[in-house]
Amino acid sequence: MFNTYEEVMQFCREKEIQMIDFKIIDLIGRWRHLSIPANRFTPETLTYGIGFDGSNYGFAPVENSDMVFIPDISTAVFEPFTQVHTLSMIGDVFVIAHPENYPFDQDPRTIARKAEEYMRNSGIADEIKLGPEYEFHVFDHVSYDISPQKTGYSIDAKQAIWNSGNDDYPNLGYKIPLKSGYHVAPPLDILYDLRSRMCVLMEDNNIPVKYHHHEVGGPGQIEIEVEFGGLTEMADKTMLTKYLIKNLAFQEGKTATFMPKPLFGEAGNGMHVHMHMFKEGKPIFYDRNGYSELSNVALNFIGGLLKHAPAVLAFTNPSTNSYKRLIPGYEAPVNICFATANRSAVIRIPAYAKSPDKRRFEFRSSDATCNPYLAFAAILMAGLDGIKNNIDPVAEGFGPYDVNLYNLAPEEQAKIRRLPQSLGEALAALEQDHDFLLQGGVFPKRLIDIWLENKRREVQRVNEIPHPLEFELYYDL
Numbered sequence: 001m002f003n004t005y006e007e008v009m010q011f012c013r014e015k016e017i018q019m020i021d022f023k024i025i026d027l028i029g030r031w032r033h034l035s036i037p038a039n040r041f042t043p044e045t046l047t048y049g050i051g052f053d054g055s056n057y058g059f060a061p062v063e064n065s066d067m068v069f070i071p072d073i074s075t076a077v078f079e080p081f082t083q084v085h086t087l088s089m090i091g092d093v094f095v096i097a098h099p100e101n102y103p104f105d106q107d108p109r110t111i112a113r114k115a116e117e118y119m120r121n122s123g124i125a126d127e128i129k130l131g132p133e134y135e136f137h138v139f140d141h142v143s144y145d146i147s148p149q150k151t152g153y154s155i156d157a158k159q160a161i162w163n164s165g166n167d168d169y170p171n172l173g174y175k176i177p178l179k180s181g182y183h184v185a186p187p188l189d190i191l192y193d194l195r196s197r198m199c200v201l202m203e204d205n206n207i208p209v210k211y212h213h214h215e216v217g218g219p220g221q222i223e224i225e226v227e228f229g230g231l232t233e234m235a236d237k238t239m240l241t242k243y244l245i246k247n248l249a250f251q252e253g254k255t256a257t258f259m260p261k262p263l264f265g266e267a268g269n270g271m272h273v274h275m276h277m278f279k280e281g282k283p284i285f286y287d288r289n290g291y292s293e294l295s296n297v298a299l300n301f302i303g304g305l306l307k308h309a310p311a312v313l314a315f316t317n318p319s320t321n322s323y324k325r326l327i328p329g330y331e332a333p334v335n336i337c338f339a340t341a342n343r344s345a346v347i348r349i350p351a352y353a354k355s356p357d358k359r360r361f362e363f364r365s366s367d368a369t370c371n372p373y374l375a376f377a378a379i380l381m382a383g384l385d386g387i388k389n390n391i392d393p394v395a396e397g398f399g400p401y402d403v404n405l406y407n408l409a410p411e412e413q414a415k416i417r418r419l420p421q422s423l424g425e426a427l428a429a430l431e432q433d434h435d436f437l438l439q440g441g442v443f444p445k446r447l448i449d450i451w452l453e454n455k456r457r458e459v460q461r462v463n464e465i466p467h468p469l470e471f472e473l474y475y476d477l
Contacts, residue, residue, distance in 0.1 A: 001073070001074060001075070001076040001077060001206075002073040002074060002076055003073070003074065004073075005043050005046060005073070007073075008041070008073050008076065008087070009041075011076075011087070012038045012041075012087060015078065015085060015087075016085050017038045017085045017086065017087045018037065018038055018084050018085050018086070019035050019036070019037060019038060019082070019084050019085070019086040019087070020035065020036055020037075020038050020041050020071075020086070020087045020088075020089070021033055021034070021035040021079055021086050021087070021088040021089075022034050022035070022036075022050065022069060022071055022088075022089060022090075022091045023088060023089070023090050023091065023239075023243075024052070024057070024069050024090070024091045024093065025090075025107075025108050025109060025239065025371065025373060026057040026058050026059075027057060027058030027059055027106070027108070027371070027447075027450065027451070027454070028058060028318075028371060028454070029108075029318075029369070029370060029371030029372070029374075031239060031243065032057060033088075034050065034052065035086070036050070038087070045070075045071065046070060046071060046073070047070075048068065048070075048101070049068030049069050049070040049071075049091070049094055049101065050068060050069055050091070051066060051067070051068050051096075052067060052068070052069060053066070053067075054066070054067040054093065054104070057093075058450070058454060059093070059104065059106050059107075059450075060106070066096055067093055067094065067095060067096060067104060068093075068094050068096060068101060069091030069092060069093050069094065070091060070092050070094055070101075071089045071090070071091050071092075072089060072090050072091065072092055073089055075089050075090040075236055076088065076089040077089070077205045077206070077240070080201060080204075080205075080244070080247075081247045081248075081251065090109070090236060090239075092107060092109055092110065093106075093107035093109075093110070105441075105444045105446075105447070106444055106446065106447045106450070108235075108371050108373035108374050108377075109232065109235070109236075109373050111373060111374060111377050111442060111443060111447070112231055112232040112235050112373040112374075112376060112377050113232050114377075114440065114441065114442040115231060115376075115377035115380045115381055115442050116128070116230065116231050116232060116380075117440075118381070118384070118439065118440035118442050119277075119380060119384060121440070122384060122388070124277070124279070124284075124297070124384065124387055124388075125277040125278060125279045125284055126278060126279050126280060126281075127230060127277065127278045127279075128230070128231055128275060128276075128277045128278075128380055129228040129229060129230065129275065129276055129277070129278065130228060130229065130230075130231060130234045130273055130274065130275050130376060131210075131225070131226065131227065131228040131229075131234075131273070131274040131275075132225075132226065132234060132238055132271050132272070132273050132274075132372075133223060133224075133225045133270070133271060133272040133273075133274075133362075134223065134224045134225070134226070134238075134241055134242075134245075134258070134271060134368060135215055135221065135222070135223045135258075135268075135269040135270055135271065135368075136221070136222055136245065136256055136257060136258045136269050136368070137157075137217065137219065137220050137221050137222070137256070137257050137259070137262055137263070137269065138157070138191055138194065138220040138222060138249055138254050138255070138256050139155055139156065139157050139219070139220055139254065139255050139256075139257070139262075140156050140157055140158050140220075140253075140254055140255075141154070141155065141156040141157075141255075142154070142155050142156075142255055142257070146465065151465060151466060151467075151468065152468055155219070155262060155263065157219035157220040158190065159174070159175060159176050159188065159190050159191075159218070159219065159220060160175065160176070160218055160219035160220070161175045161176060161177050161178060161218055161219075162219075163175060172187075174187045174188050174190075175188075175218075176188055176218035176219070177218055178218055178265065178266065179216055179217065179218065179266060179267055180216075180218055181214045181215060181216055181217055181218045181221055182213075182214065182215060182216045183213050183214060184214050188214075189214045191214065191220060191222060192214075194248070194249070194252060194254070195212050195213075195214075195222055195224070196212070197248065198212070198224065198244065198245050198248055198249075199212050199224060201244050201248060202224070202226070202240075202241060202244055205240060205244065206237075207226055207237045207240065207241055207244075208226060208227040209224060209225070209226055209227070210225045210226060210227055211224075211225055212224045212225070215267065216267040216331070217263065217266045217267040217268075218266065219263060219266065221266070221267060221269070224241070224245075226241070228274070228276075231376045231377065231380060232373070234372070234376065235372040235373040235376050238271075238368070238372040239372060242258060242368065257269075258271075258367070258368035258369065259319075259321055259369065260317075260319065260321050260322045260324065260325040260367040260368075260369060261321050261322075261324035261325040267330055267331065268324070268325030268330065268332055268367075269325070269367060269368065270325065270332060270364060270365070270366065270367050271366050271367050271368040271370070272362045272363065272364045272366070273316075273362060273363045273366055273375075273376070273379065274350075274360050274361070274362040275360060275361065275362070275363070275379070275383075276298075276357075276358075276359065276360035276361075277297070277298075277301070283356050283357045283359065284297050284298070285297065285298035285301075285359050285360060285361075286298075286356040286357075286359040291400060292340045292349045292400070293354075293359055294349065294359065294361070297387055298359075298361070299392065299393055299394075300386045300387045300389075300390055300391055300392070300393075301383035301384075301386050301387055302338050302347055302361060302383075302386065302393045302398070303386040303391030303392055303393035303396055303398065304382045304383050304384065304385040304386015304387065304389070304391050304436070305347065305363065305379060305382045305383050305386060306336050306337070306338065306346070306347065306393055306396065306398045307382070307385075307386065307391055307396060308382035308385065308433060308436055309336050309346060309365070309382070309419060310336075310419065310420050310425070310426060310429030310430075310433070311378075311382075311426070311429040311430040311432070311433040311434060311437075312378045312379060312382050313365060313366075313419060313420055313426040313429070314423075314426040314427050314429065314430035314451070314452075314455070315370060315371070315374045315375045315377075315378040315430075315451075316363070316365060316366035316367070316370050316375040316378065316379065317365060317366060317367055317369070317370065317423075317426065318369060318370055318371070318375075318423065318426075318455060319367075319369040319423065319458075320422070320423045320458060320459060320462045321369065322367050322369060322423065323420070323421055323422050323423060323426075325367065326365060326419055326421070331343045331344070332364070332365070333345055333346040333364045333365050333419065334418055334419055335401075335405050335413075335416045335417070335418055335419065336398060336416065336417040336418065336419055337398045337399040337400075337401045337405070337416055337417075338361070338393055338398055338399045338400055338401075339399055339400045339401045339402045339403075340400065340402055341402075342401065342402060342403070342404070342405070343364070344404055344405040345364070345399065345401060345405065346363065346364055346365050346419060347361050347362070347363060347364070348361060348362050348364055349361045349362075350362065363379060365419060366379075374451075377442060377443070378437060378443075381436055381437050381439065381442060381443070382436060384436075384439075385436040385439070397415070397416075397417075398417075401416070422459075423455060423458070423459050424456070424459050427452055427455055427456060427459070430448065430451075430452065431452055434448050
């Protein structure tokens with residue numbers, strides 16, 4: 001939004017800004033924030049930054065945790081959810097050093113920038129453009145309890161089919177059956193206006209929207225797809241999109257979640273990532289004579305991404321809940337393969353993107369529990385490894401499979417490698433296969449170690465808690 005300190009202060013005077021808020025990404029992918037009065041924002045803030053304890057963000061050991069964040073004024077937006085006029089901007093994490101501070105190598109935003117720099121230095125491409133699809137649920141109620149004597153959750157959505165017989169309030173009868181919400185129209189689509197306001201808010205914050213619609217899931221599942229942008233740019237916009245959506249829903253007395261599988265038996269929430277690359281302004285993924293009009297460079301990128309997919313999923317699908325979505329019988333992929341216009345493949349080439357500058361493919365397994373900076377960087381690094389090493393996805397046995405994979409005979413399905421079926425499997429794959437992430441110093445080994453340690457702790461915690469289904473299966477034995 002701004003290029004100079006003077007531009008920031010001029011905006012603050014014109015809009016009567018009283019507070020400046022700084023948002024910093026932590027390791028797991030949540031925004032933290034800190035605010036200062038606008039009159040405390042000085043040129044020195046952009047040089048020396050503001051101190052904070054990095055150990056509480058999951059980054060550094062306590063004995064070496066003093067850090068600073070330096071605001072990136074180009075990311076500044078007007079904060080829409082505060083009564084006090086507030087300007088918000090993202091901060092980059094720096095290590096305190098003499099004579100000058102330097103970027104912290106574990107900062108996810110630094111890693112995203114390094115991945116783009118590594119791509120440019122490779123000579124393969126000048127730019128990668130990404131286009132995420134955001135899927136999420138909007139509920140009217142959610143509660144959960146994790147205690148020694150009671151574990152469970154409760155979700156409600158007024159439009160859900162389970163409320164068709166509810167006589168506790170005036171019931172007007174328009175309910176969406178199980179897995180039947182795709183593109184439903186009002187009055188079934190009671191979230192239409194809220195969804196439109198979400199998109200207007202995104203547009204107001206420089207996040208161009210392609211379209212929005214009700215998704216397959218009957219109880220309030222939504223999709224908003226946005227236009228393409230650079231890797232770090234789209235990670236910034238992903239964080240801002242989630243912030244805007246969740247806060248607007250909260251403001252309206254509803255609750256929004258990007259959790260991959262909040263409802264048993266219903267469609268889950270993915271974050272499909274479309275991608276294509278350019279060099280000197282020209283698309284390098286297009287070849288009129290290639291498979292599905294893709295170039296060898298594009299196919300090698302696919303080969304690298306599929307070869308490293310189990311490890312990549314440790315960053316793109318980093319929650320235990322992620323793998324409750326990646327199961328057969330839904331549109332979420334479970335097989336490591338590629339195809340054209342096939343939603344059961346982990347990499348799908350859209351048939352409708354025909355022009356050279358639009359020819360691309362999408363990675364369909366990822367979801368929005370990821371830290372987008374790390375997830376997008378991991379996708380790029382896997383693809384670049386495929387290009388550098390000429391990994392042929394056909395020779396590797398990844399396809400193309402231009403059939404519904406779920407309809408293949410069992411012996412044919414057995415030939416196709418599967419994605420990890422749990423977070424534990426993905427973490428084991430990352431532990432064995434991460435050299436491609438270390439290239440060019442993009443991912444520091446220390447971050448991968450911390451990621452494995454923290455995520456395995458999550459897995460252990462989930463595994464230790466008795467599951468309600470276990471009472472049905474085992475209580476009477």
